[in-house]
Amino acid sequence: MARTLGGSANPRTPIIGGNWKMHTDLATACQLASEVRNRTGALRSVEVVVFPPFPLLHPVAERLRESRVAVGAQDLHPAPKGAFTSAVSASMLTSVGAQWVLVGHSERRQVFGDNDAAVAEKLRVALNAGLRPVLCIGETLQEREAGRTFEVLARQLDTALQQLTAPALASLVLADEPVWAIGTGKVATPAQAQEAHAYIRQHVAGSHGQAFASAVRIQYGGSVKGDNAAGLLQQPDIDGALVGGASLDAEDFAAICRARAGG
Ligand code: 13P
DSSP states (O other), X not given: OOOEXXXXXXXXXXXXXXXXXXXXXXXXXXXXXXXXXXXXXXXXXXXXXXXXXXXXXXXXXXHXXXXXXXXXXXXXBSSSSSSOTTOOBHHHHHHTTOOEEEESOHHHHHHSOOXXXXXXHHHHHHHHTTOXXXXXXXXXXXXXXXXXXXXXXXXXXXXXXXTSOTGGGTTOEEEEOOGGGTXXXXXXXXXXXXXXXXXXXXXXXXXHOHXXXXXXXXXXXXXXXXXXXXXXXXXXXXXXXXXXXXXXXXXXXXXXXXXXXXX
């Protein structure tokens, strides 16, 4: 179904990401990758990316070689190399087949203390390395209940994007992930998500221009499942989903991809 934006056809290809978080191991990751490839490989109108844990990037990328499913990492360290025990650089990621990287996921922000400045630096480094970034933003329950949702989204967008021009951000995908909806089973209603996405698009139009805002894809993340995806993905400003728990089940993940691909 063609969607319209300001009267013209929406040119944004939907993108569905599977964030495997700290799940799977070598055997189960390879099996999941093969199942995702088999179940989504025929879908032409949707882009599919999986984000395995670091040690599984290379074997998963090997499994998905020559397929339509791309591979991304869940984080990166901004330094090119050095004495940063446990950290992983952008060039390490590209060398093992990662094409995408999540930046600023709420679990990085909340559990590992990534602040807005760190997120901005990671975004800049990812882009310089040729990695396609998915910048994750989203408000907590407390912030939403205090009526601060738009203020938080604006701050997270501005601090991450302000040093970067629209052309430099051509490969960027945004992911709106309300923290209260992540892993809780409490999915935002299509209307709630659409309201936030419309705000995000309007805000980046102000900072980076209308052409950029019309082209940038905005995923929704937070308890997306096969049975609630269609209502979300029909919204005019929702261009895909970033899926946690349901991405560990190849059939549920494929159902989400099909919901946007139109069957
Ligand atoms: P859930 O789909 O498990 O709520 O996780 C969403 C998420 O954090 C994707 O990055």
